[in-house]
Amino acid sequence: MATDPTAACAPAAGEAIDLRSDTVTAPTPDMYEAIARARLGDDGLDGDPTARELEDVTAGLLGKQAGVYFPSATMANLAAIMAQAGRQEIVLAQEDSHIYCAERGGAGLSGVFYAPLPGNDGAMDTGRLHEALAANRSKLRTAVVCLENSHNSAGGTVLPLAYMEQVAGMAHQAGAVVHLDGARLFNAATYLQVPAKAIADHCDTVAVCLSKGLSAPMGAVLVGESATMAKARALRRALGGNQRQVGIAAAAGLVAIRVMTARLGEDHASAARLSAGLRQIPALRVSMPQTNIVLVDTAGTGQAAQAWAALLRQRGVLVRPWGQSSLRCVTHRHIGLADVDKAAAIFARIAMTGPGQGG
Numbered sequence: 001m002a003t004d005p006t007a008a009c010a011p012a013a014g015e016a017i018d019l020r021s022d023t024v025t026a027p028t029p030d031m032y033e034a035i036a037r038a039r040l041g042d043d044g045l046d047g048d049p050t051a052r053e054l055e056d057v058t059a060g061l062l063g064k065q066a067g068v069y070f071p072s073a074t075m076a077n078l079a080a081i082m083a084q085a086g087r088q089e090i091v092l093a094q095e096d097s098h099i100y101c102a103e104r105g106g107a108g109l110s111g112v113f114y115a116p117l118p119g120n121d122g123a124m125d126t127g128r129l130h131e132a133l134a135a136n137r138s139k140l141r142t143a144v145v146c147l148e149n150s151h152n153s154a155g156g157t158v159l160p161l162a163y164m165e166q167v168a169g170m171a172h173q174a175g176a177v178v179h180l181d182g183a184r185l186f187n188a189a190t191y192l193q194v195p196a197k198a199i200a201d202h203c204d205t206v207a208v209c210l211s212k213g214l215s216a217p218m219g220a221v222l223v224g225e226s227a228t229m230a231k232a233r234a235l236r237r238a239l240g241g242n243q244r245q246v247g248i249a250a251a252a253g254l255v256a257i258r259v260m261t262a263r264l265g266e267d268h269a270s271a272a273r274l275s276a277g278l279r280q281i282p283a284l285r286v287s288m289p290q291t292n293i294v295l296v297d298t299a300g301t302g303q304a305a306q307a308w309a310a311l312l313r314q315r316g317v318l319v320r321p322w323g324q325s326s327l328r329c330v331t332h333r334h335i336g337l338a339d340v341d342k343a344a345a346i347f348a349r350i351a352m353t354g355p356g357q358g359g
């Protein structure tokens with residue numbers, strides 16, 4: 001039994017400082033232990049006991065009636081939408097949201113229309129939301145309003161609880177439900193210093209990703225009312241998402257949800273330190289992170305994000321271009337404060353060499 005339940009499986013010496021995503025996190029020693037001991041069944045036949053436990057624990061934690069374990073948050077989001085929106089109904093989502101930008105291909109399966117709404121810091125403009133919902137009386141019906149908390153592309157920003165309450169009120173009054181893409185729900189809860197349930201309370205369904213900062217190797221859980229979850233479970237089968245001895249993965253998911261949620265503040269502290277370090281470099285414009293994502297605007301350096309990413313990679317720092325002149329840096333449990341300082345120093349060295357230099 002590992003003594004430190006959140007101990008890193010140490011990356012090999014000399015490995016890069018990998019800030020591309022919190023999805024790169026490896027399972028913890030406790031997860032491997034739980035996997036070895038997991039009680040298993042056939043989840044496509046009569047149920048896997050460990051998957052059932054994960055579904056029940058997550059639903060209980062978030063104050064919902066039931067849960068369904070999915071192979072990915074993408075599939076959980078799609079099933080949530082298909083369970084609650086009919087063909088030719090509308091799903092509203094903030095224009096930079098993961099559901100709108102990265103998952104809209106699901107419309108080809110669902111026949112649901114995805115409509116984007118503008119808005120800052122990951123929050124859709126409530127005036128535009130009001131207009132869109134008012135059309136419910138005369139035009140195609142909006143069935144689902146999607147929120148994302150924390151918001152990935154906005155740089156890990158957190159929606160305030162009062163905003164979520166307002167959106168839920170508007171949606172419900174128009175006869176629509178609220179689905180939360182909570183891929184990083186526990187990062188948002190950590191920032192707000194509230195139990196995750198306080199966020200989930202404003203949503204009808206919530207999808208949580210277990211394989212981001214929570215470090216499980218795979219999987220997501222969707223929670224909501226029992227009747228909706230029964231539909232989602234049937235949709236999971238239709239989408240090819242039923243797995244067999246899936247307790248292998250769910251066992252790691254249980255460690256993720258029970259243990260790993262408690263340490264996300266460390267990732268937020270690393271992100272804050274990275275941001276502070278990078279803000280010392282005058283040519284960069286750097287976001288002030290609320291959670292574990294830092295956005296770096298490289299326009300002032302005369303070099304595009306792709307060029308920056310290549311120069312950083314040569315020096316052992318991995319980041320993701322996030323648009324023409326923006327880089328996304330994500331902290332996670334394999335990134336310590338020393339790594340953050342080293343990464344900031346490497347950014348500074350590249351900035352000093354100037355455009356077109358370095359190699």
Ligand SMILES: *Cc1c(COP(=O)(O)O)cnc(C)c1O
Pocket residue numbers: 071072073074075098099148151152181183184209211219220
């Ligand atoms: C990663 C992510 C997803 C998709 O999660 P997968 O488990 O990789 O399918 C959905 N929404 C947001 C906001 C994400 O960051």
